[in-house]
Amino acid sequence: MKITDQEVLHVAGLSRLKLDEHELKRFLRELNAIVDYMDMLAQIDTAGVPETVHATMLTRALRQDIPERSQERAAALANAPSQREGKIVVPRVIE
């Protein structure tokens, strides 16, 4: 197996996902199968081939520096799970 359970846990941590024992086993198996399949890419000679990041040839999509009305604060906070005095509340951020 190419991906170890340590790596699965590392990736889960980066993704902020908590895996139980069962999920860890399952993802370990599945991710390995998929990554094995993806390894076929290694066979292709891509020396000097540019990367395609966009499916369009566009360059330069700009807007003018002209203010638009911001949303009402009520709309900004309408979907917030927790708010107080116009601000969104979260568990304390430790610095």
Added chain:
Amino acid sequence: MFEIARLYRRFGLRPVELLEELLGTIRRDNLNAYITVDEEGALRDAQEAEQILAQGSDDVLAGIPLAIKDNICTRGIRTTCGSNILADFVPAYDATVVERLRKRGAIIIGKTNLDEFAMGSTTTTSNAGPTKNPFDETRTPGGSSGGSAAAVAADLCAGALGSDTGGSIRQPASFCGITGLKPTYGSVSRFGLVAFASSLDQIGPMAHSARETAVLFDAIKGHDPKDSTSVPGEYAPIDLNALDMHGIRIGVPQEFFAEGLSPDVERAVRFGITAYEELGARIVPIRLPHIRYGVAVYYVIATAEASSNLARYDGVRYGLRADGAKDLTDMYLQTRSQGFGAEVKRRIMLGTYVLSAGYYDAYYKKASQVRTLIARDFSEAFGQCDLIAGPTSPVTSFGLDEMMDDPLSIYLLDIYTIPANLAGLPALSIPCGFAEDGLPIGMQLMAPHFREDRLLGAGMAFQDCTRFHRVKP
């Protein structure tokens, strides 16, 4: 759609009457095509449409009831993406496509079911439960736009919008016997489409016929300054007369008729190609040598982008926030673990892996280079032909209870639809036959960038001499 427009004008049918009957049908229906039916909003739309019609509007879309995939934002209507994490999310804005449809006087009936965040091809991973295929309720309608496809097929709307990242419009269109267009990347605004994989996602129309599909496409296409990837310029309306197929070269890639293709599908698609030949088209064998890497490339790029696009669901500003978290990190972990289903988690993890330190070059960068090679295959092919034809999916709809346990084998079913997304090309799925067991089969047509006119015109030509798209479940 054209029928409804005629009933409104010639026979005095009122949009409110039509809508009320339609809402009744939807209530009685058990396909689970809709996640949210916005009866009140639809009624308001219908009343507005009555006024538009009373003023003598000749807009085909006035009063036409449409369904919107639930990953396209609708102001004031819950937009869930089929996910727990957005179960109660109500956008304060309309997606540009929705805004454009509203301006034309269309009625937005509600939001259709999908695989969670459009990640899947079965419409089974939604938190709203699976959608059933109208042709056989024990089977999947395909996905991820399975709700839209089923709703169109079962006449629970007159047309629908879906989104297509690796086949999510075309494959369910094929499974449900309808027409679905994945437009050229950049021709339809993505503003308001909840992103799965930004460089591949494209909103597109689904309807019974290519002609109706063209009307919807005309309504939603065009430059949008809110989307940097939207291509500026004039977008001419699609000619609703069928394309004269004489002299049109249809490329048939041998890679599209490879191992794993069901005999039923092969037979029906070969029939479709022959039909075009009889209409005057010239069949040209072509090669797309890098297509075989499409699935691998796609699952690297799509998951990489998805892992980043889905980072915003963190429980801070909207959506689910898990209760009882002991600190911030715990809140993130619990919220995201409870909020996302297994397939979404799998793709987030895979995407995080291919971008992470030490793997970026081997996977993300490599895949982006092979993507270039795939796009080049198409450029070369379109030097020899005007359209490319092949199957939409290697299989027909399969049973909801025979879901494959192995995600990779489901991914591999996207093999024919993925290349158009990687290359940004427009592609259309049209019904071209039925399997032995009566399930619909779709044929896929692809065209060069921005040649939806050719694609839809060819679709009309096919449908003017066949009846597959008229067969109701």
Added chain:
Amino acid sequence: MRDYDIVIGLEVHAQLLTETKIFCGCSARAGLAPNSSTCPVCMGMPGVLPVLNSKVVEFGIRLGLATGCTIARRNVFARKNYFYPDLPKGYQITQYDRPLCERGFLEIEIAGTKKRIGITRIHMEEDAGKNIHDEHEPVSYMDFNRAGVPLLEIVSEPDIAGPDEAVAYLKELRQILMFLDICDGNMEEGSFRCDANISVKPKGVAAFGIRTELKNMNSFRNVGKALEFEVDRHIGILKAGGRVEQDTRLWDVAANRTRSMRSKEESHDYRYFPDPDLVPLEVDEAWIEEIRSSLPELPSAKRKRFQEEYGLPAYDADVLTQTKALADYFEQCSELLDSPKEISNWIMTEVLRVLNEQDIALPQLKVTPGMLTAMLTLISTGTISISMAKEVFAEMASSGRTAEDIVQSKGLRQISDEDELLGLVQGILENNPAEVKKYRQGKTQLLGFFVGQLMKATKGKANPNLANSIIKEMLES
């Protein structure tokens, strides 16, 4: 300290003075009610997309040209992925391997010696929101007004050999940003922020020492103090045979020391990749040239010109070019009155004093260049004395009235009438025969006494030059 080489590199984040945010049309101004300058785009709502503000690119190019950078013809925006509640999308849009500007420099001067500090790169990115900690409960509050405010990140080469050079570099950079009108340079409010990388190695050793990163230094003073503290700390560790630990540290103003942030966060893995929502940005020659032709004179050039063109001492040129507004004020005065040194003196003393006392910026100063030069003219024509002028200036600054007006209404005009003064002096001499006698016997320092008497009699309005010569003449005749 002379046994060690200090190696410092600085990363500056400058908030840009655009009207709107970098990727949406919300106001980029600070000080609005929490979350009132937000929209679905800068709140990272589902389905929204960024569109780049052209002004941000223009400002970036301005700074790049002003610092001798090469401007990239093709720019790519990247996503830097990490979770933090003030980061709405779960990633920051920034530039990674294709920054806007590269390979520039700026020049600093330490004790008369000039030195070039290399600029590695300047790139565009978005700011995050603000989090505010609750003092009583274990919660934080999020305000997203700042989320999406445009930043330029300016990364220096590790060319900086000490805290004094670091401060000089920052001052010069800040001044350039302000002259270019692209950043207000306010360190306290965070529109000009600085992080430092610092390492120390024994002199002559080629390999760099282990470095620490310093954050939270919100004034030049703190930058200097924090770097000095860190230099001493590194050297102390090395001298004791220890090993500096790679670390991110905060400057603790209250404790006057740096302390480790001890972040438990897993090793940084930002998974940068090109942002598929933003197309590459191509910058053509015409655009660069257009921006180049509109560049204002930079502080270093202005300093040089003030010395050459106006014959000002280096010190005056330094002070007058602190801000563009002050330099402009000086030049406007100089256009009206050809007396640069005198104007400079008044600006460096009275003008700056009033700005400080009233805590205002130049545009709010009630004394216009025309008013200042008119007052200087009243001095040179002998209408008022220098000490009167100081009173007049203070009055102009508080009321906005002209010098002429103040002189009239307060009766501040000097007595320059010879006959009037003659009569007064006559009386004084008569009333003080003893002092007159002593003076005439050679005690000439008594001149001051008589002048004083005259000033007393005129309530200080006697033209001092005239008073002197009349008294002298009468005593000596």
